[in-house]
Amino acid sequence: MQTEHDSTYISFSREEWASLHPSSQINLTQSEINHIQGLIGNLTNEEISKIYLPLIEYLSINMEAAKFSHHVKNQFLKKATKNPPFIIGIAGSVAVGKSTTSRILQSLLLDLPARPKVDLITTDGFLFSNNVLKAKGLSERKGFPESYNIRALIDFLSAVKSGEPCVQAPVYSHLYYDIVPGQYHQVCQPDIVIIEGINVLQTPKQVGSSIPSRVVSDFFDISIYVDADESHILKWYVERFKLLKKTAFTKPESYFKRFAELSDVEAEGVATDIWNRINKVNLEENILPTKYRADLIIEKSSNHQVDNIRVRKN
Ligand SMILES: Nc1ncnc2c1ncn2[C@@H]1O[C@H](COP(=O)(O)OP(=O)(O)O)[C@@H](O)[C@H]1O
Ligand SMILES: CC(C)(COP(=O)(O)O)[C@@H](O)C(=O)NCCC(=O)O
DSSP: OOOTTGGGEEEEEHHHHHHHSOGGGSOOOHHHHHHHHHHSTTOOHHHIIIIIHHHHHHHHHHHHHHHHHHHHHHHHHTOOOOOOOEEEEEEEOTTSSHHHHHHHHHHHHHTSTTOOOEEEEEGGGGBOOHHHHHHTTOGGGTTSGGGBOHHHHHHHHHHHHTTOSOEEEEEEETTTTEEEEEEEEEEOSOSEEEEEOTTTTOOGGGGOSSOOSSOGGGGOSEEEEEEOOHHHHHHHHHHHHHHHHHTGGGSTTOTTGGGTTOOHHHHHHHHHHHIIIIIHHHIIIIIGGGGGGSSEEEEEOTTSOEEEEEEEOO
């Protein structure tokens, strides 16, 4: 069925995408590929070559274009401002693979010949702390637009983009299920920033009653929405929960340590309940509606293989 968005994007099957930039042309050594595979457990060499290397090439072309545009504007304005960092926004549901995709891209970007400085920031650092969420009656709304300090996120991106020497991003811990007081990620004039989060393409209407003059995506040079069927995402959410049950949840400091003793079947029930009450509702109400704001849409099938890539025409 034809949708209103079909004409906005060019769609590439997996094979069509791979053929745009055969991996043989890319100078990644086997040890660099091994390094990335070490970071992302079951990522195959084929997936890197067919999907992520062409994607890096597409990002590189966009970075070159942004640099050129900055240079000619500086010439016209008779200014010598520093090239701003290239900002990549990564959106999508909880558990769709935003942080994994971001880590793959960061590793490959770090390997580019110019050896750029690449920072990876997650927007969960801009969630209000559990105490604040509780006081606002939002404990069951973690991840919904109102649970984030969007103004702080916009101020952060504005400072990074304008080239401030060092800017701090607060840090969220999935182990403590809360913001870590006094811990920050320092961002000091990087060449590239990847910012990933469920909320990065949300619009002012969705972020509270007062409409800010800017939105998060105003600072992006390019944005990517990671997409998959909800049935696959639920499966990945439950699998991740079961893995955490055996690992992080067993730590005494874990917020979820009460779940460590659950059987696998009980854990599936708990995770499915959290999904249905919170993350599924958020996906349908606040995340999916932002999909067609992205410059690229990456569609993954049940085994995380990317089957289709859509690229915005202009
Ligand atoms: N490309 C991929 N290949 C293999 N596994 C993946 C891939 N992307 C995500 N996963 C797995 O899916 C689960 C959810 O991914 P994650 O990156 O944590 O999601 P998000 O950051 O969107 O919440 C994790 O268990 C992760 O290991
Ligand atoms: C903190 C989050 C909103 C962040 O999502 P992420 O960016 O990791 O996909 C999410 O992990 C979360 O905690 N959601 C609330 C319900 C739950 O525990 O899954």
